[in-house]
Amino acid sequence: MRPDIQGFLVAERKRQAQELASTLGRLEIDRRQFLKGTAIAAGGLFIGVSLPMSSLAASSDKATEFNPNAFIHLQENGDLLIYCGRCEMGQGISTALPSVVADEMEADWSRVRVEQAEGDQDKYGSQATGGSASIRTMYEPMRQAGASAREMLVAAAAKVWNTSPQNCYAKQHYVYHNENNNKLSYGELVAIAANMPVPESPSLKNKEDFEYIGKSLPRHDVGMVVEGKRIYGADVKVPGMQYAAIVHCPVMGGTLKSVDKTEALKVSGVTAVVEVAPLKVPFGSLGGVAVVANNSWSAQQGVQKLKVEWDKGEHGSYDTDVYMKQLVENVQKPAEKIAERGDLQSAFDRAKHKVSATYTEGHLVHAPMEPNASVVSVHDNHCEVWASTQSPDDIQSVLSGFLGMDKKSIKVNVMICGGAFGRKFKCDYVQEAAAISKAVGTPIQLTWTREEDTKTGYYHSNSAQYIEASLDEEGNVSGWLHRIAFPSINTLFDPSIQFAPANAVSEIENHPFGIANLRSESGLAPAHTRIGWYRAVYAIFWGLGYGVFADELAEKAGVDTLTMLNRIYDANTNPEQEEQVRRSKAVLALAAEKSGFGKSLPEGEGLGIAVHYSFQSYVAMAVHVRMKGDDFEVVRVDTALDCGQVLNKDGAAAQQEGAVAMGISLSKYCEITFKEGAVVNGNFNDYPVMRINDMPDVHTHFIESDAAPTGLGEPGMAPFAPALINAIYQASGKRYRSLPIQPQRT
Amino acid sequence: MSKTITINNKSYDIDVPEDMPLLWFLRDRLEFTGTKFGCGKALCGACTVHVDGQATRSCVMPVGALAGRSITTIEGLSDNADHPLQKAWLEVGVPQCGYCQAGQIMNAASLLATNASPSEKEIETAMQGNICRCGTYQRIKQAINIAADELAKEV
Ligand code: FES
Ligand code: FES
Numbered sequence: 057m058r059p060d061i062q063g064f065l066v067a068e069r070k071r072q073a074q075e076l077a078s079t080l081g082r083l084e085i086d087r088r089q090f091l092k093g094t095a096i097a098a099g100g101l102f103i104g105v106s107l108p109m110s111s112l113a114a115s116s117d118k119a120t121e122f123n124p125n126a127f128i129h130l131q132e133n134g135d136l137l138i139y140c141g142r143c144e145m146g147q148g149i150s151t152a153l154p155s156v157v158a159d160e161m162e163a164d165w166s167r168v169r170v171e172q173a174e175g176d177q178d179k180y181g182s183q184a185t186g187g188s189a190s191i192r193t194m195y196e197p198m199r200q201a202g203a204s205a206r207e208m209l210v211a212a213a214a215k216v217w218n219t220s221p222q223n224c225y226a227k228q229h230y231v232y233h234n235e236n237n238n239k240l241s242y243g244e245l246v247a248i249a250a251n252m253p254v255p256e257s258p259s260l261k262n263k264e265d266f267e268y269i270g271k272s273l274p275r276h277d278v279g280m281v282v283e284g285k286r287i288y289g290a291d292v293k294v295p296g297m298q299y300a301a302i303v304h305c306p307v308m309g310g311t312l313k314s315v316d317k318t319e320a321l322k323v324s325g326v327t328a329v330v331e332v333a334p335l336k337v338p339f340g341s342l343g344g345v346a347v348v349a350n351n352s353w354s355a356q357q358g359v360q361k362l363k364v365e366w367d368k369g370e371h372g373s374y375d376t377d378v379y380m381k382q383l384v385e386n387v388q389k390p391a392e393k394i395a396e397r398g399d400l401q402s403a404f405d406r407a408k409h410k411v412s413a414t415y416t417e418g419h420l421v422h423a424p425m426e427p428n429a430s431v432v433s434v435h436d437n438h439c440e441v442w443a444s445t446q447s448p449d450d451i452q453s454v455l456s457g458f459l460g461m462d463k464k465s466i467k468v469n470v471m472i473c474g475g476a477f478g479r480k481f482k483c484d485y486v487q488e489a490a491a492i493s494k495a496v497g498t499p500i501q502l503t504w505t506r507e508e509d510t511k512t513g514y515y516h517s518n519s520a521q522y523i524e525a526s527l528d529e530e531g532n533v534s535g536w537l538h539r540i541a542f543p544s545i546n547t548l549f550d551p552s553i554q555f556a557p558a559n560a561v562s563e564i565e566n567h568p569f570g571i572a573n574l575r576s577e578s579g580l581a582p583a584h585t586r587i588g589w590y591r592a593v594y595a596i597f598w599g600l601g602y603g604v605f606a607d608e609l610a611e612k613a614g615v616d617t618l619t620m621l622n623r624i625y626d627a628n629t630n631p632e633q634e635e636q637v638r639r640s641k642a643v644l645a646l647a648a649e650k651s652g653f654g655k656s657l658p659e660g661e662g663l664g665i666a667v668h669y670s671f672q673s674y675v676a677m678a679v680h681v682r683m684k685g686d687d688f689e690v691v692r693v694d695t696a697l698d699c700g701q702v703l704n705k706d707g708a709a710a711q712q713e714g715a716v717a718m719g720i721s722l723s724k725y726c727e728i729t730f731k732e733g734a735v736v737n738g739n740f741n742d743y744p745v746m747r748i749n750d751m752p753d754v755h756t757h758f759i760e761s762d763a764a765p766t767g768l769g770e771p772g773m774a775p776f777a778p779a780l781i782n783a784i785y786q787a788s789g790k791r792y793r794s795l796p797i798q799p800q801r802t
Numbered sequence: 803m804s805k806t807i808t809i810n811n812k813s814y815d816i817d818v819p820e821d822m823p824l825l826w827f828l829r830d831r832l833e834f835t836g837t838k839f840g841c842g843k844a845l846c847g848a849c850t851v852h853v854d855g856q857a858t859r860s861c862v863m864p865v866g867a868l869a870g871r872s873i874t875t876i877e878g879l880s881d882n883a884d885h886p887l888q889k890a891w892l893e894v895g896v897p898q899c900g901y902c903q904a905g906q907i908m909n910a911a912s913l914l915a916t917n918a919s920p921s922e923k924e925i926e927t928a929m930q931g932n933i934c935r936c937g938t939y940q941r942i943k944q945a946i947n948i949a950a951d952e953l954a955k956e957v
Contacts, residue, residue: 146899148898169947278897281903281904283888285836287835288838293833293835302903350830351822351831353826354822423935425933425934425936474899475899506842550918706895710898714938715938716937740845740846747933748932
């Protein structure tokens with residue numbers, strides 16, 4: 057390889073920054089102080105942020121480790137480097153969070169470069185990226201960090217001009233003197249600023265002065281994307297690397313009976329066949345046989361030539377059709393009580409009307425466009441990983457156990473995920489690459505084929521739920537019985553779990569409907585495959601149940617859905633849910649207004665509405681459909697959201713468009729089917745997902761809010777399917793209660 | 803003499819088994835990783851490149867069959883990332899994860915080369931083979947329209 061001076065300098069700068077970071081990481085500091093700035097000889101100004109905020113507020117007065125979660129590095133030439141600790145998978149977090157820093161810091165965005173931080177929980181705090189939590193937890197600390205840097209720069213300028221900081225202000229990478237027109241650039245000030253004390257409580261900007269927050273700043277990395285230069289886990293190349301492909305045991309808990317490697321080893325380019333043992337820890341490999349070659353294609357050809365026999369084990373007869381019938385039975389009879397309040401029996405006894413319905417949904421697989429991929433290089437005492445991942449810390453934990461190494465000896469380079477949707481939280485594919493690298497002694501890039509990605513994933517729970525409710529004389533909902541059965545994610549950690557436990561079913565007692573007389577029950581639902589988080593997780597089926605049932609109640613009460621929903625919210629007298637009720641109603645009203653809900657529509661068209669509160673954000677959707685015989689077309693979607701202060705409007709809208717697209721996929725087509733223990737689907741031919749011709753016009757509307765910002769990667773998912781189903785009902789009189797609506801069976 | 807193939811105006815020897823799909827010759831032999839693997843079965847469009855200007859799924863195209871042909875990948879679509887589609891993509895902010903986008907852009911470029919002002923239906927038909935799991939379709943349509951307008955101005 058040619059010596060790369062530029063690359064060396066970048067690496068050197070990074071090394072310095074990391075060295076400093078780890079020094080900072082060891083500093084014992086006072087709890088109240090969570091910002092730390094310092095200069096290093098040839099570096100500039102560094103600021104680290106410690107998280108979580110809540111631990112700072114805790115009352116204990118014991119000193120704590122200083123755990124900087126993000127780094128701002130103002131370089132000597134004035135360029136600003138911001139490390140993003142959270143993982144990027146297309147949700148735009150590596151733009152959203154740095155833009156908050158830059159805004160408070162009065163930085164010129166064109167001088168900002170964003171770098172993905174490597175995996176180091178001690179330095180960066182939790183980097184596990186899921187639950188739409190990044191913005192929720194990091195907004196304030198990011199602002200504080202930016203504001204501190206700004207105040208230090210202002211103080212530096214004041215020192216130069218021999219005046220008070222009150223006489224100076226910062227704007228777009230310069231500090232100005234209030235009285236004369238003097239100005240100094242951040243580059244000129246950095247060395248002095250680095251020696252200023254870090255402000256204890258820097259003053260934050262007023263909302264009206266935001267330069268980037270709440271606007272539509274373009275993503276920092278789209279330029280690289282349109283040139284094909286963004287490097288994903290599947291694109292990493294390291295010296296001496298070989299390529300691998302794998303076939304897994306198709307059934308959870310199954311084992312390898314026999315493998316004949318002869319033909320595989322004859323494939324040109326193939327160098328080895330490696331048996332990968334199942335690793336019985338959460339996120340460990342299912343077990344499989346891998347083929348190693350000097351290119352991915354030969355490795356894939358080799359896998360096809362393997363003759364493998366599996367012992368399927370105890371889940372070898374899993375059949376989703378049979379299982380679903382059982383789930384439905386289990387919710388149509390009394391099940392394990394989870395929560396109860398009021399007097400459901402007497403509400404039911406006095407009912408004017410009773411309404412009941414059962415809703416079901418099948419398994420889903422994430423199917424990100426980039427299949428699972430990573431490069432792992434295992435050495436005697438250390439290991440280096442380059443992975444598309446949502447959780448570098450889990451990689452370190454799993455590999456630490458598997459390789460018998462300290463977590464610190466496992467370096468994780470976090471690559472952008474080519475889509476993840478919850479899948480890349482689980483690092484079985486990385487552990488497999490480690491197993492293969494260990495066996496053959498070279499770095500290994502393991503890329504799963506689409507078929508393996510589909511057949512041996514972690515699946516969204518299939519579910520059945522039964523809701524029975526009473527309406528009183530005035531048409532108010534007086535009682536609510538809600539039974540649900542689904543194999544929960546808890547089974548990943550404890551396979552003996554037979555019922556979704558209380559924490560997985562708490563949605564029912566906590567739902568903002570707040571029905572006074574209520575009972576929730578959980579039905580028998582053991583897991584026969586690996587269950588995992590899928591974008592929006594359980595909110596998908598909660599949204600389905602609540603959203604469609606509200607429509608069915610409305611019909612019984614002789615009112616429209618919007619009226620029914622408002623009636624239910626208005627009857628909620630729980631003071632703790634006052635805010636949830638208010639904000640839910642507001643997004644509903646906005647979606648209704650923008651879509652013209654209630655307007656008369658041509659024959660064969662319908663407008664459905666639904667609202668859901670999840671991951672602390674509120675989203676209502678109005679879906680307009682046009683029937684085409686038995687099929688339908690989604691014409692337009694109006695989505696109204698309240699996520700508190702919006703960080704990036706364009707990014708928020710993109711997440712809504714994405715949620716609608718994924719919503720159409722799962723409402724219309726997507727379903728993973730198991731027969732004899734194994735997944736039947738394999739690729740996009742028999743696991744069809746939505747394509748461009750199905751894309752409606754999505755209009756995103758925001759509630760202007762000063763509330764703390766909340767995430768948006770997932771909350772748009774839940775209201776889509778019920779709004780769609782309600783629209784189809786209005787258009788055609790056909791009531792769907794199962795997802796997907798048009799199952800594609802092979 | 804070994805067979806050669808032209809990629810982004812440069813000639814390369816085809817020094818791999820002839821039945822290796824172009825995708826893997828690009829990605830693993832030449833290390834042009836802009837062209838992506840999504841399905842390997844011509845179902846998703848992530849691997850789209852141009853063969854003599856025509857959008858082609860490189861994951862099912864044996865490299866040996868392309869001797870003497872001229873291939874363009876996302877890396878060679880324009881000199882300075884200034885193809886009207888690339889500019890429109892930035893203007894609209896199309897990409898989310900970005901993984902499918904090289905395929906989308908290459909497919910759209912081939913569409914515009916044969917139909918400079920496609921209708922909405924024509925765009926949908928031409929782009930149907932390209933999956934985007936992040937759901938950027940609405941913006942893809944918008945960006946293609948902007949690029950088409952831009953091209954109309956250039957003529
Ligand atoms: S990878 Fe070629 S079409 Fe999907
Ligand atoms: S942008 Fe992620 S798959 Fe298209």
